[in-house]
Amino acid sequence: MTNIKEPAKNFKSQKKLLEVKVNRREDITDDLLKIWIEKPEEYIFKPGQYCTIGINGIERAYSIVSAPYERDLELFVELVPENEGGVLTPLIWDLSAGDSITIRPRAKGIFVFNNEWRKHLLLATVTGVVPYVSFIRDYIKKIEKQELQSTQHEMHVLMGASYLDEFTYDSELEEAASKYPDLVTFVPTVSRPDEQKNALWTGAKGRVNAIVEDYINDKELSPEDTLIYACGHPGMIEDVKSKMVPLGFTVDEERFWKED
Ligand SMILES: Cc1cc2nc3c(=O)[nH]c(=O)nc-3n(C[C@H](O)[C@H](O)[C@H](O)COP(=O)(O)OP(=O)(O)OC[C@H]3O[C@@H](n4cnc5c(N)ncnc54)[C@H](O)[C@@H]3O)c2cc1C
Incomplete structure (x- = not known):
């Protein structure tokens, strides 16, 4: 199993990773942005789950803002500057619409709406x-x-x-x-x-x-x-x-x- 904290070797050849385009970004403050990425075909998730995206083989988890009915995957990201240990977020800050990133084919997570509670x-x-x-x-x-x-x-x-x-x-x-x-x-x-x-x-x-x-x-x-x-x-x-x-x-x- 690949550890998501470690850059994967030959990441492009890993069948597990899909390539998707950045469709849009909106800067909120100097260290907060919203980003909309292409949703892969047949990408299924429950509200509250997270996707795992990557750039140059560095992958991190991001909870999904959008609901399953929406066309894109919307993410809301906070920058961790390089001098505070940030690795992927400084690379996310360089992204523009049209750029490609990777995404793992499955959303994960158990932090979902539990409708048994009122x-x-x-x-x-x-x-x-x-x-x-x-x-x-x-x-x-x-x-x-x-x-x-x-x-x-x-x-x-x-x-x-x-x-x-x-x-x-x-x-x-x-x-x-x-x-x-x-x-x-x-x-x-x-x-x-x-x-x-x-x-x-x-x-x-x-x-x-x-x-x-x-x-x-x-x-x-x-x-x-x-x-x-x-x-x-x-x-x-x-x-x-x-x-x-x-x-x-x-x-x-x-x-x-x-x-x-
Ligand atoms: C299930 C899950 C869902 C997540 N969803 C989101 C999300 O929706 N939006 C989002 O911005 N992040 C989210 N994260 C955090 C994200 O995965 C990254 O860790 C974060 O974006 C920083 O990435 P990085 O590679 O720049 O730094 P990392 O290498 O991941 O971390 C560098 C250092 O910064 C610390 N750190 C990480 N994030 C923060 C932060 N926000 N503030 C202060 N210190 C931090 C780490 O503990 C570490 O010490 C989620 C994490 C998990 C596990």
């Missing part, structure tokens, strides 16, 4: 919102096709970021919340409210792990009816688990990286 508390730091956007796009499509009703489940998204320009999917999630208020609630929160860049911020303040207990009490979410998901920063995930598991909550997690 309520879902979806906690994210920045790019950790990706699986939830996919859950919500997929769910709304199913409502439109009358396969589901907006009152069957609740999805409460709490998203933390240092700065207000990092939320990226806030308009989409706010729109979903206003169109389907029974289904979606969206609370963006900034962790550095006193910094000049956040001067215009009027929303929630504090890290997502700091506001989660008040939110649970306010909405009367209980361990019996609510599944907690935590995705993104490993420190946020650890803190949420240390607070919520002793209260009886089940916490599903997706760590995007390990803390040193």
Whole structure:
């Protein structure tokens, strides 16, 4: 089995890797971008799963923003600069529409929507919102096709970021919340409210792990009816688990990286 952290030898000759084109990119900040890549034929995934893409034999996992019905695979990527150990992301930053990258033929992951629970508390730091956007796009499509009703489940998204320009999917999630208020609630929160860049911020303040207990009490979410998901920063995930598991909550997690 190839270790995805190691550059694969003769990667182009590996039948396992498919070549796909970059269709579009959108820069959000200096270190955040959205990128849309061609979806290979017969590429099947569940909302919340990740793809594995590569450049020059270096491969990394990325959760998929898009829902399965969409034409492209949309990704939301944070740059880890080379001087902080980043390897693939500096190469992603050089990509333009029309360039080729590789993708493994199968999406993977078990961080998916569990419809056995009625309520879902979806906690994210920045790019950790990706699986939830996919859950919500997929769910709304199913409502439109009358396969589901907006009152069957609740999805409460709490998203933390240092700065207000990092939320990226806030308009989409706010729109979903206003169109389907029974289904979606969206609370963006900034962790550095006193910094000049956040001067215009009027929303929630504090890290997502700091506001989660008040939110649970306010909405009367209980361990019996609510599944907690935590995705993104490993420190946020650890803190949420240390607070919520002793209260009886089940916490599903997706760590995007390990803390040193
Ligand atoms: C299942 C899964 C899904 C993922 N989905 C996404 C996603 O949707 N978007 C995304 O941007 N990343 C995602 N990642 C992280 C991604 O796989 C890469 O690790 C990341 O993009 C950095 O790649 P790199 O090659 O530049 O640096 P790496 O060689 O992967 O890492 C270099 C160093 O930076 C640390 N690191 C990695 N990512 C970050 C970060 N965001 N902030 C701070 N330190 C970091 C690593 O722990 C390591 O110490 C996901 C990871 C996993 C396991």
